[in-house]
Amino acid sequence: MLAVTATSFDEADPLAGLRIGEMPQPDPPPGWAVVDVKSAALNQHDLWSLRGVGLTEERLPMILGCDAAGLDAEGNEVVVYPVISDPDWRGDETLDPRRSLLSERHPGTLAEQVAVPARNLVPKPPELSFEEAACLPTAWLTAYRMLFAKARAQPGSTVLVQGAGGGVSTALVMLGKAAGLRVWVTSRSDEKRARALELGADQAFETGARVPERVDAVMETVGAATWAHSVRSLKDGGVLVVSGATTGNSPGAELQHVFFRQLSVLGSTMGTRDEFERLLRFLVDTGVRPPVHEVVPLSEARRGFEALLGGDVVGKVVLTPPRT
Numbered sequence: 001m002l003a004v005t006a007t008s009f010d011e012a013d014p015l016a017g018l019r020i021g022e023m024p025q026p027d028p029p030p031g032w033a034v035v036d037v038k039s040a041a042l043n044q045h046d047l048w049s050l051r052g053v054g055l056t057e058e059r060l061p062m063i064l065g066c067d068a069a070g071l072d073a074e075g076n077e078v079v080v081y082p083v084i085s086d087p088d089w090r091g092d093e094t095l096d097p098r099r100s101l102l103s104e105r106h107p108g109t110l111a112e113q114v115a116v117p118a119r120n121l122v123p124k125p126p127e128l129s130f131e132e133a134a135c136l137p138t139a140w141l142t143a144y145r146m147l148f149a150k151a152r153a154q155p156g157s158t159v160l161v162q163g164a165g166g167g168v169s170t171a172l173v174m175l176g177k178a179a180g181l182r183v184w185v186t187s188r189s190d191e192k193r194a195r196a197l198e199l200g201a202d203q204a205f206e207t208g209a210r211v212p213e214r215v216d217a218v219m220e221t222v223g224a225a226t227w228a229h230s231v232r233s234l235k236d237g238g239v240l241v242v243s244g245a246t247t248g249n250s251p252g253a254e255l256q257h258v259f260f261r262q263l264s265v266l267g268s269t270m271g272t273r274d275e276f277e278r279l280l281r282f283l284v285d286t287g288v289r290p291p292v293h294e295v296v297p298l299s300e301a302r303r304g305f306e307a308l309l310g311g312d313v314v315g316k317v318v319l320t321p322p323r324t
């Protein structure tokens with residue numbers, strides 16, 4: 001089957017190890033199910049994998065991709081919950097120390113087929129297209145947990161989202177707005193600030209610009225480039241939720257601000273299967289749909305990766321395998 005794989009690691013040039021070609025079809029163990037992929041979506045995670053983060057040399061070549069929607073063996077429309085926890089683990093899947101995401105230990109979703117534990121199949125609501133559903137498992141689930149489980153954001157409170165164009169950031173804007181929050185964003189580009197306003201943000205600022213008043217919560221995925229601004233933009237007692245560090249670790253933790261102004265810094269990773277089901281229901285009920293930056297044939301995946309690497313993306317890049 002056609003698949004997109006990482007064949008080697010290169011921190012400086014991650015696309016050097018990207019290969020689009022034939023790979024064996026999945027041979028699932030008992031209790032696992034095969035999904036015919038209709039749509040898959042790219043994430044920064046795929047670029048991290050190509051840099052050797054979260055993936056080891058002996059697992060290469062590895063099929064990339066965390067997100068997919070498609071058909072199970074019975075022809076049911078499904079979307080894949082992407083956190084693979086130990087079969088004996090009970091409770092919050094994201095706290096299982098043995099968990100992995102697809103493409104870390106098991107072949108990922110950027111292929112004609114993917115195998116996952118049967119419990120990771122979630123019915124796709126008919127109201128969502130395969131393309132829309134494929135955008136949700138990583139970026140949108142992460143955003144849902146950051147806002148509602150970690151920050152516990154209340155309607156009417158002000159939330160600052162750093163890096164308006166990103167997959168997680170666009171989800172934060174749209175989910176936050178639909179839940180009655182006042183959403184402010186930052187971005188380096190005029191165009192992305194304008195797009196964030198179209199998606200529902202109340203105000204958009206240049207990256208690092210002073211905000212008109214301090215906010216209740218900040219959503220951070222950018223890392224070093226925005227961390228100090230995030231800390232300084234929070235009200236006393238405010239909450240900073242961090243789920244990513246695209247620009248690397250912060251050189252300064254701003255500890256004086258954190259303790260003296262009694263800020264809470266909360267890490268967040270992915271979300272539970274229950275949260276994923278609630279996210280799907282929330283989208284069906286509110287009519288919110290993930291913005292798709294571009295739909296690219298799987299055979300032309302390199303183009304999608306180049307766009308993601310270049311940072312010139314608003315929303316998600318979706319890949320479609322040849323049979324769809």
Ligand SMILES: NC(=O)c1ccc[n+]([C@@H]2O[C@H](COP(=O)([O-])OP(=O)(O)OC[C@H]3O[C@@H](n4cnc5c(N)ncnc54)[C@H](OP(=O)(O)O)[C@@H]3O)[C@@H](O)[C@H]2O)c1
Nearest residue numbers: 044142163164165166167168187188221225244246269270
């Ligand atoms: N913990 C988890 O479970 C989890 C889940 C999903 C993602 N993540 C992580 O979260 C991060 C974002 O993921 P994503 O898929 O949303 O990525 P993405 O779509 O590529 O977004 C990256 C964002 O970073 C901003 N950015 C990049 N370089 C910047 C710089 N030098 N200065 C300021 N802003 C910069 C961009 O903002 P502008 O261009 O608008 O300025 C862009 O919005 C990644 O590091 C990813 O690994 C973690």
